[in-house]
Amino acid sequence: xxxxxxxxxxxxxxxxxxxxxxxxxxxxxLDNEKDHLSVEEVYMLVKNSYxxxxxxxxxxxxxxxxxxxxxxxxxxxxxxxxxxLRGDDxxxxxxxxxxxxxxxxxxxxxxxxxxxxxxxxxxxxxxVTDHRLDFKGTYNSCKRSGCKGEKSCQAVS
Numbered sequence: 001x002x003x004x005x006x007x008x009x010x011x012x013x014x015x016x017x018x019x020x021x022x023x024x025x026x027x028x029x030l031d032n033e034k035d036h037l038s039v040e041e042v043y044m045l046v047k048n049s050y051x052x053x054x055x056x057x058x059x060x061x062x063x064x065x066x067x068x069x070x071x072x073x074x075x076x077x078x079x080x081x082x083x084x085l086r087g088d089d090x091x092x093x094x095x096x097x098x099x100x101x102x103x104x105x106x107x108x109x110x111x112x113x114x115x116x117x118x119x120x121x122x123x124x125x126x127x128v129t130d131h132r133l134d135f136k137g138t139y140n141s142c143k144r145s146g147c148k149g150e151k152s153c154q155a156v157s
Contacts (some may be wrong), residue, residue, distance in 0.1 A: 003030055014031055025061045029085050031070065036082040036105060072151065076105065076134065095133040101142035108109045 008018040018026070022073065028045045037045070043058045058084055067069040071083045076098055084094075095108040103112050117128040 007070055010070060012066055016064065017069075020054055021046075021050055021057060022061050022064075022153055024053070025058060026065070029065075029083060034107070036076075036078050036084050038082050042083070060063075072132065074132075078103075096135065098134055098136045099139050099142055100136055101138050104139065104142075 004018075004023060006025065007021075009020050011018045011022075016063060024046050025042060028042050032041075032045065035041075039055070042062065043053075043055050060144065062071065062073070065083070066073050066139055069086060071085055074082050074084055076096070091139055095112070097104075097106045097108065099105075111131060113128075113131055113133065117131075120126045
């Protein structure tokens with residue numbers, strides 16, 4: 001099933017409609033999935049298709065998408081809320097590597113915490129329903145003179 005149809009079903013299951021404006025916002029997130037966009041960035045990109053769409057509408061839509069667990073709201077250390085699509089291919093949110101020098105951000109799709117989750121359930125009777133892990137550090141390329149990815153990286157820390 002295509003992502004828009006899937007998201008439309010999630011909206012309908014909660015008695016919401018995926019209006020053309022909401023769909024445009026979702027498409028911006030899909031088209032820029034690796035960028036972890038802020039509200040303002042989503043707004044600037046969606047304005048091309050819907051010039052009369054207001055910033056408040058974008059904000060409310062992103063909050064609704066969070067409420068429906070379609071996107072995850074994250075703050076990586078720069079104080080700016082960013083939005084990340086939750087993938088259907090994993091039970092949990094993916095993890096991130098965040099460079100302290102250049103701000104480069106990479107996603108880790110593998111779930112390295114399954115063994116820990118099983119142990120928490122076994123030893124504490126605690127069933128983990130979700131988790132997110134952000135690793136902050138420095139890439140080896142940033143320790144040398146100048147980061148190779150410095151100009152192409154989005155600053156997030």
